[in-house]
Structure formats: structure tokens, C-alpha cells
Amino acid sequence: xxxxxxxxxxxxxxxxxxxxxxxxxxxxxxxxxxxxxxxxxxxxxxxxxxxxxxxxxxxxxxxxxxxxxxxxxxxxxxxxxxxxxxxxxxxxxxxxxxxxxxxxxxxxxxxxxxxxxxxxxxxxxxxxxxxxxxxxxxxxxxxxxxxxxxxxxxxxxxxxxxxxxxxxxxxxxxxxxxxxxxxxxxxxxxxxxxxxxxxxxxxxxxxxxxxxxxxxxxxxxxxxxxxxxxxxxxxxxxxxxxxxxxxxxxxxxxxxxxxxxxxxxxxxxxxxxxxxxxxxxxxxxxxxxxxxxxxxxxxxxxxxxxxxxxxxxxxxxxxxxxxxxxxxxxxxxxxxxxxxxxxxxxxxxxxxxxxxxxxxxxxxxxxxxxxxxxxxxxxxxxxxxxxxxxxxxxxxxxxxxxxxxxxxxxxxxxxxxxxxxxxxxxxxxxxxxxxxxxxxxxxxxxxxxxxxxxxxxxxxxxxxxxxxxxxxxxxxxxxxxxxxxxxxxxxxxxxxxxxxxxxxxxxxxxxxxxxxxxxxxxxxxxxxxxxxxxxxxxxxxxxxxxxxxxxxxxxxxxxxxxxxxxxxxxxxxxxxxxxxxxxxxxxxxxxxxxxxxxxxxxxxxxxxxxxxxxxxxxxxxxxxxxxxxxxxx
Numbered sequence: 001x002x003x004x005x006x007x008x009x010x011x012x013x014x015x016x017x018x019x020x021x022x023x024x025x026x027x028x029x030x031x032x033x034x035x036x037x038x039x040x041x042x043x044x045x046x047x048x049x050x051x052x053x054x055x056x057x058x059x060x061x062x063x064x065x066x067x068x069x070x071x072x073x074x075x076x077x078x079x080x081x082x083x084x085x086x087x088x089x090x091x092x093x094x095x096x097x098x099x100x101x102x103x104x105x106x107x108x109x110x111x112x113x114x115x116x117x118x119x120x121x122x123x124x125x126x127x128x129x130x131x132x133x134x135x136x137x138x139x140x141x142x143x144x145x146x147x148x149x150x151x152x153x154x155x156x157x158x159x160x161x162x163x164x165x166x167x168x169x170x171x172x173x174x175x176x177x178x179x180x181x182x183x184x185x186x187x188x189x190x191x192x193x194x195x196x197x198x199x200x201x202x203x204x205x206x207x208x209x210x211x212x213x214x215x216x217x218x219x220x221x222x223x224x225x226x227x228x229x230x231x232x233x234x235x236x237x238x239x240x241x242x243x244x245x246x247x248x249x250x251x252x253x254x255x256x257x258x259x260x261x262x263x264x265x266x267x268x269x270x271x272x273x274x275x276x277x278x279x280x281x282x283x284x285x286x287x288x289x290x291x292x293x294x295x296x297x298x299x300x301x302x303x304x305x306x307x308x309x310x311x312x313x314x315x316x317x318x319x320x321x322x323x324x325x326x327x328x329x330x331x332x333x334x335x336x337x338x339x340x341x342x343x344x345x346x347x348x349x350x351x352x353x354x355x356x357x358x359x360x361x362x363x364x365x366x367x368x369x370x371x372x373x374x375x376x377x378x379x380x381x382x383x384x385x386x387x388x389x390x391x392x393x394x395x396x397x398x399x400x401x402x403x404x405x406x407x408x409x410x411x412x413x414x415x416x417x418x419x420x421x422x423x424x425x426x427x428x429x430x431x432x433x434x435x436x437x438x439x440x441x442x443x444x445x446x447x448x449x450x451x452x453x454x455x456x457x458x459x460x461x462x463x464x465x466x467x468x469x470x471x472x473x474x475x476x477x478x479x480x481x482x483x484x485x486x487x488x489x490x491x492x493x494x495x496x497x498x499x500x501x502x503x504x505x506x507x508x509x510x511x512x513x514x515x516x517x518x519x520x521x522x523x524x525x526x527x528x529x530x531x532x533x534x535x536x537x538x539x540x541x542x543x544x545x546x547x548x549x550x551x552x553x554x555x556x557x558x559x560x561x562x563x564x565x566x567x568x569x570x571x572x573x574x575x576x577x578x579x580x581x582x583x584x585x586x587x588x589x590x591x592x593x594x595x596x597x598x599x600x601x602x603x604x605x606x607x608x609x610x611x612x613x614x615x616x617x618x619x620x621x622x623x624x625x626x627x628x629x630x631x632x633x
Contacts, residue, residue: 003432014048019035020056032175034462045075047073050071053071054082056067077124078123083109113138115134128158130150150168153168153169162192191223195426197604207220215551234258237254251280282307282326321347325344328340338619351525352526357523359523363533366539367536377386378490387494389474389496391493395475400557401501405571412572415476416576424461428442428485461492499552499553499554500554505631527558528623535628565584
């Protein structure tokens with residue numbers, strides 16, 4: 001069955017692959033392989049390209065064909081030809097379970113209407129617009145179809161429109177509760193939205209059907225981990241590891257779980273073991289770099305240099321920038337700052353190359369908040385919303401000291417730390433513009449909300465965050481990006497406390513620049529863009545302080561470092577809490593910390609970090625220029 005998308009005159013990949021097939025069919029395998037090498041530099045994530053590579057390797061009798069076929073279906077699971085080859089390879093190797101799985105995938109693909117199969121292939125190849133157009137055309141011609149609904153949900157996932165994807169997958173399950181793949185994908189979407197409790201419910205339902213399914217067991221483990229049930233999560237991860245002891249990815253997952261719990265030594269052992277596996281070495285070295293107390297040895301440094309050079313090959317972008325950030329950290333610790341900066345700069349440039357980020361749009365949206373949520377607008381709605389005072393919001397930019405403030409407050413008997421909670425962004429998401437080209441509805445839509453709607457949204461926030469709480473009167477929501485939405489927060493929760501964690505401009509911006517984030521924070525990978533974003537952040541925060549006088553406490557990171565007790569007393573007084581000595585010994589508080597600052601907040605105050613950026617000052621001209629006068633603050 002043909003699953004390849006039709007070539008068009010403007011489609012260089014399809015034209016190139018057609019030439020590869022021609023060469024392969026007439027036995028010119030060296031020429032076909034050479035052309036594949038050229039194409040892979042531009043299309044490293046094409047399953048179709050990997051399938052062609054695998055077919056060439058197979059004709060050459062190269063055992064690497066099996067791995068290439070597996071990579072092909074990882075990237076594009078509609079490739080029947082690759083699945084057929086894998087069935088035979090699995091059976092020859094005596095891997096009957098894997099062969100049966102591959103056969104089941106073939107049967108499923110052959111049951112799909114050809115138009116949907118082609119649309120799925122287009123989607124897997126990154127041609128999202130064409131895939132969506134084809135699915136919608138199918139809807140127009142044939143009406144709703146479960147696989148089409150699921151495929152449309154996958155399109156929305158690719159576009160990071162997760163609320164739409166959630167609704168579409170729920171519709172699939174309403175019509176077919178036994179559609180297990182759709183339920184699994186829904187659980188994954190819920191996980192991405194940090195809605196861990198419903199994700200856990202779906203995972204448990206799937207495990208009732210097949211308790212040993214590795215994918216579903218992984219969903220369960222991730223969900224309980226997200227809910228803070230860390231002992232159960234670690235048990236579930238260990239259970240998965242017992243089934244696949246050679247899976248280095250699971251070692252990294254377990255390493256992160258151990259690090260979050262404060263067992264750095266055990267985490268380091270897992271990460272070090274994962275550096276030996278080619279597929280996970282880059283991520284494992286980056287994980288070691290993120291353990292702030294870890295120091296790389298000479299042999300590790302030599303290995304990272306070699307792997308980074310090898311990762312310059314096509315298709316290795318992620319490995320390469322992970323290694324660049326790890327090398328930047330390793331060389332920083334050795335005080336080899338010029339070479340360290342070169343690796344940080346290269347890693348950032350590589351990461352930036354795969355992102356879609358429009359700084360002008362972001363900065364315009366920041367300014368729009370101040371235009372709508374004026375002092376007069378907020379004063380006219382004073383006291384509306386849910387009156388409960390439970391939440392303490394800590395907002396700011398990443399690397400600004402927010403985790404330290406959270407750890408201090410969480411050491412108080414009346415306060416519990418939770419996570420970077422997704423509920424405010426999710427409530428705001430309901431107001432987003434649905435059609436491309438339309439002006440943004442938010443924050444202007446806030447003027448249309450009734451007293452009842454504002455109160456109810458505050459109640460919804462408290463209901464949904466309740467799953468993270470253990471019973472203390474107050475809890476912390478440390479989602480830094482909530483600074484965008486302080487006006488909305490004040491409208492729905494007028495008695496919530498809001499603390500701004502602020503760090504000096506150069507230190508904060510460079511701290512972000514040398515960090516590879518798991519997701520989000522698209523503004524950090526270019527010094528100029530980082531500087532512009534910081535300026536927009538400061539402008540908006542100054543607006544919030546003027547519009548809501550006395551409602552937000554600014555905590556300067558340098559003040560906390562230089563006068564810990566004075567800062568702690570000031571924070572507690574703002575929150576209406578009695579002083580407790582435990583807040584000064586925050587590093588003794590036994591709690592899970594899941595941010596990049598997990599190691600620092602388990603140690604006494606660290607003064608040396610205030611001016612670390614100065615070692616890199618000769619190369620930070622673009623950042624200083626973008627910051628303007630703020631560079632001196």
C-alpha cells in the first residue's frame with residue numbers, strides 16, 4: 001500500500017526520494033546512499049528518508065538495516081513497508097512478541113481509508129498544513145470518522161493546541177470507549193497540560209485491560225509522579241526497569257526522580273550509567289551538568305567533546321545542543337570561560353534554529369496587559385472573585401530566585417509547596433483566539449466577565465489545585481510565567497498573595513542563556529531576544545506594582561543572599577505569617593523540588609553566584625545593548 005505523500009514540483013524531499021528509488025531499483029546503491037546523505041542534512045526527521053536508507057542497507061546485506069527500519073517507524077508509523085521488514089527481522093531474531101506487534105500495526109494501517117493513511121503520513125513527515133487539509137477534506141466528503149477525529153487531534157497536538165486535542169479525543173472516546181490508542185493519547189495530552197489526576201484515571205483504566213503494557217505503565221508512573229506520589233512513582237519506574245534493564249532512557253527517568261527527592265548520589269549513578277549508551281549519552285551528560293554539585297572528570301570532558309563533534313552529522317541536532325550546554329557547564333567549572341561561552345553560544349544557536357518564536361508578538365502581548373488592566377479597570381472590580389486567601393503566587397522570570405523563596409516559605413508550618421501549577425495558564429487558555437488572523441480576545445475579554453464568572457473561576461482554580469495539597473492553610477503556586485496574568489489572578493482571587501522574584505538584569509538573563517530548558521522559555525536562546533524580553537517583563541511588572549499598590553511584594557534576589565533573615569521576616573510579614581526559625585534553615589526542609597535549582601535550595605545561601613556572569617562579560621555585548629540602561633541594574 002502506498003503511504004508516501006504525493007510529490008509536488010516544489011517538494012525537494014519527495015523529488016529527492018523519487019531519485020533515490022530510481023537509483024536503488026537499478027542497483028546504484030552507492031549513488032543512492034550518497035544522495036540520502038545529502039537529503040538527511042535538510043530532512044533529519046523524515047521517516048520516509050530512513051525507510052529508503054534501510055532498504056538500501058538491506059540490499060547491501062548490512063545488519064544496520066534493522067535499526068534503520070525501526071527508526072523509520074519511530075518517525076513515521078504509517079510506513080507499511082518498514083513494518084513488513086520488521087516482522088521478518090523480529091521473527092528471525094526469535095522476538096515473537098515484537099513481530100506480533102508489528103503485524104498488528106500493519107493490520108491497523110491496512111484498515112484505514114487511504115486518504116487518512118496518507119494524511120497521517122503527511123503529519124508524521126511534518127507537513128502539518130497538508131495533513132490537516134486532507135483530514136478536513138475527508139470530513140467534508142464522508143462525515144465524522146473516529147480515526148479522522150483522532151488524526152485531527154494529533155494535528156492539534158503538533159500545533160500545541162492541547163485544549164482542542166483534548167476535546168477531540170474525548171469525543172472519540174464518547175463514541176468508542178474501547179478505542180485504547182485514543183485513550184492513551186488523551187492521557188498523554190492531559191500530562192502535557194499537567195492535568196495529572198484525569199491522566200492517572202485514564203492510565204488506570206488502560207492498565208485494567210493490559211496490566212503489563214509498557215506504554216500504559218509509563219503513563220501511570222508519570223501521572224503519579226506529577227501528583228507528587230513520589231515513592232509510588234519510583235516504584236513504578238523501577239518495575240518498568242526490571243522488564244527492560246538495558247533501557248538507558250529509564251535510567252535517566254529514574255535519575256531525575258531520585259534527584260528531585262534529594263538523593264543526588266543515586267541520581268548521579270543512574271546518569272553516569274546512561275552515558276555509556278549511544279542513544280542517551282547526550283541527555284545523560286546534560287543531566288549530570290544540571291546536578292550543580294557535579295564536576296566532570298578529564299575523560300568525561302574528552303568524551304563529550306568527541307560526541308559533540310560527531311553529533312554535527314545530520315539528524316543529531318538535539319544530541320548536539322544537549323552536549324554543548326553540558327560542555328559549557330563543564331568548562332565553566334574549570335574557569336575556561338572563553339571556550340565555555342563558545343559552547344553555550346553554539347548550543348543556544350542550535351536550539352533557537354528549531355524554534356518558532358516571534359519576539360515582536362510576545363512583546364506586544366505583554367504591553368496589551370497594561371493597556372487593558374489599568375489601575376482604574378482593576379479598582380472598579382475590587383473585591384470580586386473568590387475571597388479565599390489560600391494561594392501564594394511566586395512569579396518572575398526563570399533563574400530569578402523563585403525556588404529559593406518557595407523553599408523558604410515551604411519551611412513554614414502553615415505553608416506547603418506544590419509545583420509550578422498549570423491552572424492559571426489553563427484558565428487563561430479558554431479565552432484564546434480560535435481563528436488565525438483574528439485580534440487576541442484576551443485580556444480584553446476580562447471586561448465582559450460577570451461577578452459570578454470571576455468568582456467561579458477562582459473556585460475552579462482552588463478545586464483543581466486541591467489535588468496537590470496536604471491540608472496546610474496556605475499553598476504556593478510557583479509558575480514564573482504567571483506574571484503575565486497578575487490582573488486576571490487579582491480579579492478571580494483578590495485575597496491571594498503575590499510575590500515577585502526579581503534578579504539583576506545581566507545575572508538573570510545570562511543565567512537563562514546558559515540553561516537548556518525542558519520546554520517553553522523560547523525567548524532565552526538569543527542574547528538580544530533575552531534582553532528585549534527582560535525589558536518587557538520589567539515594564540509589565542512596574543505596571544502591576546502601580547496598578548495594584550501594596551498587593552505585590554518584590555523580592556530582590558541579591559537582598560535575600562545578602563540579608564537572609566531580614567528578607568525572610570519581610571516575606572512572612574507580607575504573607576501574614578508569624579516568624580519561624582525553620583524558614584532560615586530552609587535547606588533542611590525535606591520536600592521534593594523539581595526545578596533546575598533543586599540542588600541549590602538544599603544548601604545554605606550561595607553568595608558566589610551573584611556576579612558569575614561577569615566572567616563572560618567580554619562576550620555579552622548584544623545582551624547589554626538589548627537591555628539598555630537596565631544592564632546597570
